[in-house]
Amino acid sequence: MFRAFLRNLLSGPVAPQLRRFVVVGAVASVVQTALLWTFVEHGGLDYLLGALLAIELTIVFQYVLNDAWTFRATRNVGRVSYLVGLLKTNVVRGSAIPLQLGVLYVLVTWRSIPYLVANAGAIGLTGLYRYVLDARWTWGR
Template sequence: MGDSGYRSVTNHPTVVRLYRFVVVGASAALVQSAVLWLLVELGGLNYLVAATIAIELTIILQFVANNAWTFQHASYSDRSDYLVGLLRTNVVRGSAIPIQLALLWAFVNWAGLVYLLANGFAIFISGLYRYYLDSRWTWQIA
C-alpha cells in the first residue's frame, strides 16, 4: 500500500474517531487509576467501591472530551441535547461498569494481578464495548 493508501486509511473518519476515543480513554484511564489509588490507599475504601466512584467520575470527563473532540461533528451543543447525550453515555458506560468490575475482580482474584494493573486490562476490554455503543447510540454514528 502506497503513501496515499496509508493516508486514506488513517484519515478515514472511523479511524480518526477511534484514535481520538482511545486518546480520551487512555487519558481517562490515567485519571481513573489515580483516583482509584487515592481512594484505596489514602481513603481506605475497598478497591471495588473505589473503582465504581472513579469510573463515574471519568464517565463525565470522557463525555465532555468526546463530545468536544472525538465526535465533534455530531456533538451536542444546546443544553437539553447535551444532557440527553450525557444521559445516553451514562447508560452505555453504566452498563459497562459491571463488565469492568467483573474483569477487575477476576484479574485480581484469579490471575493474581495487582488491582491497578488489573484495572488497566479491564478498562481496555470494556472500552471496546463502550466505543461501539457510544458511537452508535450516544452520538448516533453508523
C-alpha cells in the same frame, strides 16, 4: 473479513474518530487509575468500591472530552441535547461497569494481579464495547 474490519478501523472513515476516542480513553484511564489509587490507599475503600466511584467520575470527564473533540461533527449542542447525551453515555458506560468490575475482580482474585494493573486490563477489555455503543447511540444520528 476480520482483517478488513481491522484495516477499516485503522485507515477507514472512522479511523480518525476511533483514534481520538482511544486518546480520550487513555487520558481518562490515567485519571481513573489515579482516583482508584487515591480512594483505596488514602480513603481506605475496598478496590471494587473505589473503582466504581472512579469509573463514574471519569464517565463525566470522558463525555466532556468526547463531545468536544472525538464526536465534534455530531456533538450534542444546546443544554437539553448535552444533558441527554450525558445521560446516554452514562447508560452506555454504566452498562459496562459490571463488565469492568467483573474483569477487575477476576484478575485480582483469581490471578493475583495487583488491582491497578488489573484495572488497566479491565478498561482495555471493555473499551471497544463502549466505543461502539457511544458512537452509535450517544452521538449517532
